[in-house]
Amino acid sequence: MTELRGKITDAKTIVVKVGTSTITHANGSMDYHHMEKMARVLADLRCDGRNIVLVTSGAIGVGRFRMGMSEKPNSLPQKQALAAIGQVSLMHIYSKFFSEYDQITAQVLITRDVVDDTLKKKNTYNTFCTLLDYGAIPIVNENDTVATEEIEPYFGDNDTLSAVVAELIDADLLILLSDIEGLYDKNPKYHQDAHLIPVVYDVYNQEIDGIGDTDNDLGTGGMKTKIEAAKICYRAGIPMVITNGDDPDHIYEILEGRDVGTLFVPCMDHVHV
Numbered sequence: 001m002t003e004l005r006g007k008i009t010d011a012k013t014i015v016v017k018v019g020t021s022t023i024t025h026a027n028g029s030m031d032y033h034h035m036e037k038m039a040r041v042l043a044d045l046r047c048d049g050r051n052i053v054l055v056t057s058g059a060i061g062v063g064r065f066r067m068g069m070s071e072k073p074n075s076l077p078q079k080q081a082l083a084a085i086g087q088v089s090l091m092h093i094y095s096k097f098f099s100e101y102d103q104i105t106a107q108v109l110i111t112r113d114v115v116d117d118t119l120k121k122k123n124t125y126n127t128f129c130t131l132l133d134y135g136a137i138p139i140v141n142e143n144d145t146v147a148t149e150e151i152e153p154y155f156g157d158n159d160t161l162s163a164v165v166a167e168l169i170d171a172d173l174l175i176l177l178s179d180i181e182g183l184y185d186k187n188p189k190y191h192q193d194a195h196l197i198p199v200v201y202d203v204y205n206q207e208i209d210g211i212g213d214t215d216n217d218l219g220t221g222g223m224k225t226k227i228e229a230a231k232i233c234y235r236a237g238i239p240m241v242i243t244n245g246d247d248p249d250h251i252y253e254i255l256e257g258r259d260v261g262t263l264f265v266p267c268m269d270h271v272h273v
């Protein structure tokens with residue numbers, strides 16, 4: 001555990017994924033208050049010499065709000081069109097908030113074939129490395145416009161995408177900012193006696209699998225895709241933490257080695273400190 005704590009507190013490259021419900025209100029409009037607070041914390045960590053990659057959801061929800069659609073879109077073309085509309089607004093606001101703290105942002109849109117195709121994977125890796133060398137903060141989202149139907153369950157609400165990115169760039173830590181404190185033994189929205197699981201030592205334990213799906217209208221992955229993300233991180237030797245995005249200061253607490261949310265311990269064979 002000491003080795004792992006060191007990997008977390010000294011983390012040089014951190015991938016932070018933020019879920020739709022953290023950066024948008026229930027009606028899909030952007031939650032400027034939360035986005036601004038998060039940008040401030042991430043900009044501060046960048047100033048402290050850490051490499052920051054932000055994986056953001058929310059494009060479809062924001063697009064839906066901009067189009068005044070109350071119903072959740074059903075068809076793939078509708079989702080892709082709304083994502084294209086929402087992505088512009090999202091990036092505009094991120095760019096505005098980060099530049100207030102003197103940070104340069106870059107938009108990176110990725111599809112699944114990035115990890116399947118050796119050349120695309122290498123090119124994407126090189127782009128990330130160059131952006132981080134420049135001191136920029138890459139802001140990543142799934143490239144919904146060209147994504148195909150089968151891509152959706154794979155990446156979920158960007159949970160697994162963030163783990164794929166973390167593995168690709170050999171990050172030291174993945175933080176998932178969610179609308180809930182962490183992983184509970186059952187969904188606390190339905191079970192008052194649910195308990196937070198502070199540490200998951202073995203994400204492959206059968207009791208962890210199938211602990212719960214999402215129940216809200218905006219988020220899409222629930223804990224299922226977060227557990228899938230944790231498996232990718234486990235194999236890659238990257239610690240992963242789920243915490244509540246309500247208060248981005250939790251990120252500081254994680255980096256101080258404090259117990260926050262749920263920590264997924266990676267396969268320690270890969271952890272060299």
Ligand code: ADP
Nearest residue numbers: 019178179184186187212213214219221222223
């Ligand atoms: P986000 O994208 O903000 O992370 P999600 O809806 O994808 O939001 O995931 C968080 C949701 O997962 C919670 O609001 C909760 O309803 C649901 N959930 C299902 N099972 C669990 C569980 N065992 N522990 C915690 N949350 C759970």
